Amino acid sequence: MPVIRLENICKTYSYYEHGVDRLLEILTKRRHHEEFIALHPLNLHIENGQVIGIIGNNGAGKSTLLKIIAGTLKPDNGLCEVTGRVSALLELGGGFHPDMTGRENVYLNGTMMGLTIPEIDQIYQTIVEFAGIQEFMDHPVKTYSSGMFVRLAFAVATCVEPDILIVDEALSVGDGAFARKSFNRIMQFKQAGKTILFCSHSMYQIEAICDRVIWLEHGQIKMDGVPSSVVSAYTESLSQNTNAQLQANTTPVENTPVVASSQIVEGTAKIKEVSVTVDGMTDKKLDVFSLRSELCITVKFSSDISLPSPTVGILIINADGRFITSAGTQHDGLPIQRDSNGIATVRVTFPKLALLKGEYWVDIFLLCENAIHVYDHASTVATLNVRQKGLEQGVVSLPRQWAQI
The missing domain is CATH 2.70.50.60 (abc- transporter (atp binding component) like domain)
Known part of the structure; x- marks a missing residue:
């Protein structure tokens, strides 16, 4: 019995060029918007304990699919059945109220996941220790840096012991030491037989972590199978369509000597x-x-x-x-x-x-x-x-x- 079952799921977004166009559409009953089909009729079954990689170009429908599974977005048509507690790290600060403190947001998110106040009390200190931002828990989260956001969001998402964990590229924001800690937590979930949906542009990690990969293209499943085959086909497609650019977010290391006394940050x-x-x-x-x-x-x-x-x-x-x-x-x-x-x-x-x-x-x-x-x-x-x-x-x-x- 699959823990996630999607049958003929569709999702279309409407875009209005001007704010008044929405009102004009209602009054004139004439179309004043453009449409973008994020997901065509899509069928997907995921079994308990699978680690699923979701890959595809920007705009392929990956985030829309994950939001529908997480329950934060409703499909236009189709059936979405999810069995078990879902915890999702979909976007930076998603589900956090900016004017509430870190502590208040922990309780808000915990109750949204179905936990009682006593249950949240029991895991609160574990969440704080994992996030490592004890001194900021009584500050409004709108004062948090992006790194602090993702620390707290990931701690909440994983400390509630979900049956299904969804991670959508959010870990790229964390610092090196926390990224290692987060990676270890994901591997613990995998070893415990949890169901994981992992969306990433890192094909290396997708192939290393996942036991099944789904390639989305233009809102449809282009390929679904073992990681080596799907990643190879996807990479080949990228090279055929465009000259892949080398990653620009890293600084080349020069052939210069290193200062032996330089200190390394803990956990990196x-x-x-x-x-x-x-x-x-x-x-x-x-x-x-x-x-x-x-x-x-x-x-x-x-x-x-x-x-x-x-x-x-x-x-x-x-x-x-x-x-x-x-x-x-x-x-x-x-x-x-x-x-x-x-x-x-x-x-x-x-x-x-x-x-x-x-x-x-x-x-x-x-x-x-x-x-x-x-x-x-x-x-x-x-x-x-x-x-x-x-x-x-x-x-x-x-x-x-x-x-x-």
């Missing part, structure tokens, strides 16, 4: 230094000779020593935004030993680099011990201009043997 890890070397030359732009040059990438990081040792990932991307190859210490079985300050340096070497001619970029990721949660990301640390002899086509030269038979 940070990339401190990256150097990319080809045939003994280190630079931001490097010439590479296909099947001849040796590529070496060195990454130095610092981390909270109380955390399990982080892992390092390398991603090579070509000019149209396609992921060409990746490598990671966790996947390749390298345990990283840190010094007493939580600092470590690792190096990966690609002898006789097999990339064929073209321009490529190198990205660095610092991840948790399971290589899922991203602590830090250094974008475009180096550009590789690969040259080759001969007319071999493609992006990589694979080892092979020829024989006449």
Whole structure:
């Protein structure tokens, strides 16, 4: 028996260019608005304990779908049945009254989720401790920063022990330490067999966390299946329709030395230094000779020593935004030993680099011990201009043997 059942769900939004158009429409009984179909007739069944990833471009209908499941939005047509307590983190500050204090909003949200006042009393201190904003709980939430908003919202959403948890990109607002704590909480829910709906633009996390992925496009289900297949098809679609842009919200790490005494924030890890070397030359732009040059990438990081040792990932991307190859210490079985300050340096070497001619970029990721949660990301640390002899086509030269038979 599914815990979420949607049958022929539809949702259309009406837009009025001017405020008076709504009144004119009522008086004249003539249309004065434009319509946007967010969801076409859509059918979806979700079983108990599934972790569902929701992906798609902006405007595909992801947030509308999640709001209907959460009960904060009514569909125009169709049936929506949800069994169990639902807790949703849909948007920053959603469900919070700005003039009420943090404490009052905890009780307001708790009662909206079906809890009694005594039940909220029992979990109130747990919520406050998880959010880590004890000194601000009696302040109006309109004075909160975006990070404080998401801390309290996530604490409330998860501390009420829901049967179904819905998370819609909101965790990207939190700071590094809280993001790690939130990620751990989601993984605990997964291990406890809770149903989770996770909407994100991070395909890496979608594939790592979820056991089923739904791709929405123009308000319809384009594909529904195992994460590897759906993510691969979605990524291929993006690369066909547009040249994917490299993430602009990260600052490239220069090939400069790190100050050894720099402090790391509790609960986080940070990339401190990256150097990319080809045939003994280190630079931001490097010439590479296909099947001849040796590529070496060195990454130095610092981390909270109380955390399990982080892992390092390398991603090579070509000019149209396609992921060409990746490598990671966790996947390749390298345990990283840190010094007493939580600092470590690792190096990966690609002898006789097999990339064929073209321009490529190198990205660095610092991840948790399971290589899922991203602590830090250094974008475009180096550009590789690969040259080759001969007319071999493609992006990589694979080892092979020829024989006449």
